[in-house]
Amino acid sequence: QVQLVESGGGLVQAGGSLRLSCAASGWIVGTYTMGWFRQAPGKEREFVAQISRSGISTGYADSVKGRFTISRDSAKSTANLQMNSLKPEDTAVYYCAATRTIGARIAGEYAYWGQGTQVTVSS
Numbered sequence: 001q002v003q004l005v006e007s008g009g010g011l012v013q014a015g016g017s018l019r020l021s022c023a024a025s026g027w028i029v030g031t032y033t034m035g036w037f038r039q040a041p042g043k044e045r046e047f048v049a050q051i052s053r054s055g056i057s058t059g060y061a062d063s064v065k066g067r068f069t070i071s072r073d074s075a076k077s078t079a080n081l082q083m084n085s086l087k088p089e090d091t092a093v094y095y096c097a098a099t100r101t102i103g104a105r106i107a108g109e110y111a112y113w114g115q116g117t118q119v120t121v122s123s
Contacts, residue, residue: 001025002024002025002112003024003025004022004023004028004096004098004112004113005023005024005114006020006021006023006094006095006117007021007022007023007117008020008021008117009094009117009119010118010119010120011120011121012119012120012121012122013121014086014121014123015085015086016086016121017083017084017085018083018119019080019082019083020036020080020081020083020094020117020119021078021079021080021081022034022036022078022079022080022081022096022114023077024078024079024096024098025077028077028098028112030074031053032053032098032099032100032112033050033051033052033053033098033099033100033101033102034070034072034079034096034097035047035049035050035051035096035098035099035105035110036048036049036070036094036095036096037107037110038090038092038093038094038095038119039093039095039116045095046061047105047106047107048060048064048081048094049061049064049068049070049081050070050103050105051071051072051079052103055072055074059105064083064090067083067084067085067086068081068084069082070082079096083119086121087121088121088122088123089121090119091119091120091121092118092119093116093117093118094118094119095113095114095115095116096113096114097110097112097114098110098112099111
């Protein structure tokens with residue numbers, strides 16, 4: 001059974017940093033594209049970042065480009081999201097997801113999801 005479990009969320013002041021981690025079933029991280037999405041109250045789930053199976057190719061939403069960095073550690077079966085220079089508008093529940101689709105940026109393309117972790121950025 002595929003399992004994705006996020007951790008690392010919390011409360012941080014604007015300008016601060018957080019590192020999210022997604023622990024996945026061992027075979028997932030090395031064979032699937034991994035993505036991070038977020039959903040703020042009253043808004044649709046939106047794409048944040050994705051990383052290829054090899055870890056060589058990454059993609060980011062314009063709103064986080066230059067501030068967030070996605071990475072993966074196949075040895076530890078984790079996919080991570082380093083978030084720097086956080087803004088109040090980054091406040092949301094962040095979800096880890098996995099897909100076989102290369103370069104996927106649409107939530108519907110992802111087959112597996114974690115339960116989410118709350119990130120709150122205070123002004």
